[in-house]
Amino acid sequence: MTSRKDTILKAAKRTAKQAHAAASKRGSKSRSRVGVEPHRHCSVCWKPISLESEPSICGDENCQEMFERREKSRKRFSFLMYFGIAIFVGLLALQIFMGASG
Secondary structure, eight states, rough: OOOHHHHHHHHHHHHHHHHHHHHHHHHOOOOSSSSOOOOOOTTTTOOOOOOTOOOSSSSSSSHHHHHHHHHHHHHHOOOOHHHHHHHHHHHHHHHHHHHHHH
């Protein structure tokens, strides 16, 4: 009769051997895929496009419109964030100045 400790040890060794075999089998496969050219994807519809296309959208009219809307929204958000921070810093400086002179 084998002890519980021996049973667990045998199971652990068997699992380790299986994991090692699976890892070596995976490692022997080629890492590069033949036939897939380097590319990027349209940021709207995720179709493959060339690496040189700038902005990263395909030629579809819907994708161009959506990209322009997103870009406009992103610019507006960035402006409002910086404007809000500037107002906060300005009010903080005003409060410090008024407190120091009073």
